[in-house]
Amino acid sequence: MGSSIVVTGATGFIGRHLLEALGQDHDIWALSRVAPGLRGVSLPASARWIPVDVAQPRDLRAAVDAIVQAGGAEILIHLAGHYDFTGERNPEYLRTNVEGLRNVLEVASELGVRDFVFASSVAACAFPPPEHAVSERSPPAGDTPYAESKRAGGAMLAEHRGPFRRWIVRFAAVYSDWCEYEPLYRFLETWLSRRAQSRILAGSGLSAIPYLHVRDAVAFIQRLIDRRDALGDGRILLASPDGATSHLELFEAATGACFGERSSPILLSQRICRSGLWARDLVRRTVGSRAFERPWMGKMIDLQLAVNAERTRKLLDWAPRARLGILRRIPFLIQNRKGFEPEWQRRNRAALKGPRSVDNLRIVAHLERRQEEIADSLTSYVMAPQRNGRFVRLRAMGAEQQRADSLVLLRALAEAVRTGEKALFRSRCQDLARRRRAEGLPPQELTALLDTLGDQCVLSLTDQDPSPRWSLGLYDHITMTVQFGIDDVLDVFEEEPGQGTRRPGVSPSRAAGSYPS
Helix, strand or coil, X not given: CCCEEEEECCCCHHHHHHHHHHCCCCEEEEEECCCHXXXXXXXXXXXXXXXCCCCCHHHHHHHHHHHHHCCXXXXXXXXXXXXXXXXXXXXXXXXXXXXXXXXXXXXHCCCCCCEEEEEEEHHHCCCCCCCCCECCCCCCCCCCHHHHHHHHHHHHHHHCCCCCEEEEEEECEEEECCECCHHHHHHHXXXXXXXXXXXXXXXXXXXXXXXXXXXXXXXXXXXXXXXXXXXXXXXXXXXXXXXXXXXXXXXXXXXXXXXXXXXXXXXXXXXXXXXXXXXXXXXXXXXXXXXXXXXXXXXXXXXXXXXXXXXXXXXXXXXCCHHHCHHHXXXXXXXXXXXXXXXXXXXXXXXXXXXXXXXXXXXXXHHHHCHHHHHHHHHHHHHCHHHCCCCHHHHHCCHHHHHHHHHHHHHHHHXXXXXXXXXXXXXXXXXXXXXXXXXXXCHHHHHHHHHHHHHHHHHHHHCCCCCHHHHHHHHHHXXXXXXXXXXXXXXXXXXXXXXXXXXXXXXXXXXXXXXXX
16 A cells, blocks of 8 residues: 545545545545535545544544554645635635644644645636736735635745645646536536526636646646655646636537537627626625626636646646546536436536535534533423423433433434434434333433424524524534434334334444544
């Protein structure tokens, strides 16, 4: 087996493809906030997943302890990061891209890491003047919130005095044969539709950026790992083809592949487009449903983020494959959109970079902090005299037993929320149901207890954030997990005596821990 590698952001777009490729030759520690199963990721046998939010030092500490105990790691590939296309200063840029990187750098030495790869983007650079191109020497001088966070991260990496080599990799816009890159997805959905604006292109249609197929992105990292001993420390590398691909080129390729002949675009002047963006955004703001296109995008009309990656190609003896170039792959994207539309929509909607539901690890942090308080509250609720008719048998077992059961369920619930796997909580509910059924407890008392447990958790955490996103996160991660547990309890009480049938997918081995050993 090759090197031991830590990958942060391991269940993200590049990360999940990288795991599959590196897992054939290396031992992988996959660190991410989202459980692999929730992203449809199948970990290779050589990979071990640990739930980690890089902005939470406590999460990182648990991961470091596990990795060090297993012998440490030689390479750290830092893919974790936030970006979106709103143009707004989302707090995640500072929390994840800056503070998260600082936390990872602080623990890298403890892991024994010799090489540190920091993922960035050519979008961190400013648009070059006409007839010029972004190169490895270009500073991260872009004026977007994303560029500012990557500029801060790059400076931090350069100043860090860890005993390891470091490289910054600036990727082009990474896509797949299913698209999975939001701006391109939005373009295709508009251009190939029957909407009135389906043929409209902004300016002269010359807005352009470079695109890189995800298979070439993975191949780039593999080549970097293979040739790292020949590279100098502190280099900036460009994972990108040369030049850039314009909206007009994409429009013609997409309409030609979809309709059999290229459509003729309608070109709107920059002035009209910019005014239209402001006007539409103002209207959409009033109804609370803003469009993907925002006013800030108007200033980029007809600008080209052309790239010259000659130095990187020579250093790594690597180049993007011509057959994976964006214009060559457009027919493959269109075929997937035509032939497998449900899967096309599922993948692309999962990749959208708009506001997301509340992160599960944030919920876990609050849940664990208030665990004892919730257990006390639940016990008091059950033991209150006015609940005598609802919890007859549970009250007879005493407050001490009730509190012990509450803590077991709360810990299992926290672990289910942390990992995205409901199996542990469901298994605990099944075990508790079998014990209480044998003691003569009626099922309605146990289901009422679980309902109250879910309500107590939600009520206890609601005050942490007034936003609808937080409420949605609590519903997804707590309320629905508890409902699965209630359903399992009812299944147990419906079993024939001695049957002991577990529901498919809820096995003790799956529920045994946070990550495979």
